[in-house]
Amino acid sequence: MKRLRHALVLVAASALPIAVLSAPATAAPALAAPDIPVANVQAHLTALQNIATANGGNRAHGRAGYKASIDYVKGKLDAAGYQTQLHTFSYNGATGYNLIADWPGGDPNQVIMAGGHLDSVTVGPGINDNGSGSAGLLEVALTVAKQNLQPQKHLRFGWWGAEELGLIGSTRYVNSLTTAQRSLIKAYVNFDMTGSPNPAYFVYSSSGQPTGSSAIENTLKAGFQAKGVATEPTNVGGRSDHAAFARAGIPIGGTFSGAEGIKTSAQAQKWGGTAGQAYDRCYHRSCDTTSNISVTSLDRHTDVIAHTLWSLSGAPARAALDCVRCPI
Numbered sequence: 001m002k003r004l005r006h007a008l009v010l011v012a013a014s015a016l017p018i019a020v021l022s023a024p025a026t027a028a029p030a031l032a033a034p035d036i037p038v039a040n041v042q043a044h045l046t047a048l049q050n051i052a053t054a055n056g057g058n059r060a061h062g063r064a065g066y067k068a069s070i071d072y073v074k075g076k077l078d079a080a081g082y083q084t085q086l087h088t089f090s091y092n093g094a095t096g097y098n099l100i101a102d103w104p105g106g107d108p109n110q111v112i113m114a115g116g117h118l119d120s121v122t123v124g125p126g127i128n129d130n131g132s133g134s135a136g137l138l139e140v141a142l143t144v145a146k147q148n149l150q151p152q153k154h155l156r157f158g159w160w161g162a163e164e165l166g167l168i169g170s171t172r173y174v175n176s177l178t179t180a181q182r183s184l185i186k187a188y189v190n191f192d193m194t195g196s197p198n199p200a201y202f203v204y205s206s207s208g209q210p211t212g213s214s215a216i217e218n219t220l221k222a223g224f225q226a227k228g229v230a231t232e233p234t235n236v237g238g239r240s241d242h243a244a245f246a247r248a249g250i251p252i253g254g255t256f257s258g259a260e261g262i263k264t265s266a267q268a269q270k271w272g273g274t275a276g277q278a279y280d281r282c283y284h285r286s287c288d289t290t291s292n293i294s295v296t297s298l299d300r301h302t303d304v305i306a307h308t309l310w311s312l313s314g315a316p317a318r319a320a321l322d323c324v325r326c327p328i
């Protein structure tokens with residue numbers, strides 16, 4: 001197929017003004033990340049909702065709904081060509097699962113990792129918390145595969161178990177790494193709640209975080225700014241899965257659309273939505289279903305995941321002849 005494309009390009013190129021043909025074969029700027037279709041992300045949320053409905057109404061650690069969630073994500077990634085590993089751990093007398101997925105290729109000494117927790121609380125399906133981050137990460141990972149992306153650095157994804165019980169899965173994962181393995185991870189970017197119905201556009205603040213975190217913060221902010229969305233820094237502290245990575249000295253970042261916090265009137269001016277109301281009124285409640293999602297927030301945060309991973313991993317600069325209308 002590629003040869004045909006090249007042939008078409010050559011034919012098309014010969015029809016182009018001479019200037020293009022004589023243009024130096026310099027690489028165009030690094031590949032921009034694609035716009036991730038939010039409908040694809042919503043399809044994963046529907047699958048997770050159906051899993052919860054079929055398994056007692058939740059996707060919590062130690063319950064059938066969690067294992068079914070992990071199997072869903074793993075199945076999609078295996079089919080797409082990822083190298084997946086299920087890491088098991090015990091907690092509260094139940095088996096927990098982390099899913100680690102490596103995209104083959106890229107410099108193994110420079111790992112760019114992104115993750116989010118896949119477990120819900122026991123009282124509900126956890127579609128925003130954290131089906132939203134999990135589904136966004138999954139669709140970005142599938143897009144990497146669809147494009148057969150060949151980034152300079154190695155891409156790794158993680159879906160964590162038992163976050164709701166105290167960041168258990170991600171902590172067990174980081175603790176399982178040798179010091180050398182940890183030093184290869186140049187960034188960990190966390191996505192925990194990205195579709196809150198009364199959304200915020202928070203970016204994890206790098207202050208007080210390991211050196212290198214500010215580059216991640218700036219990349220995330222730039223992703224939103226490119227969409228005309230203003231962001232606010234937030235200090236998530238020990239409330240999500242980046243914490244274990246930060247403790248290990250690994251640069252971290254992340255985005256967050258808000259939980260039980262109340263949207264201010266200034267924020268409502270900036271972001272829309274309702275001042276004086278929680279960002280997510282169904283946080284940790286049974287009403288955290290597929291109807292508890294702002295599609296706009298889900299779309300924007302997911303596109304920023306893609307922007308950030310393409311940027312941090314050094315998606316290849318496109319060779320000039322690989323496309324017809326490249327910026328010269």
Ligand code: DPN
Nearest residue numbers: 129192193236239240256259
């Ligand atoms: N840690 C999230 C949860 O699963 O409850 C909520 C949260 C995420 C709170 C990020 C603060 C910051």
Ligand code: CA
Nearest residue numbers: 035036037303
């Ligand atoms: Ca999108």
Ligand code: ZN
Nearest residue numbers: 121129164284
């Ligand atoms: Zn939660």
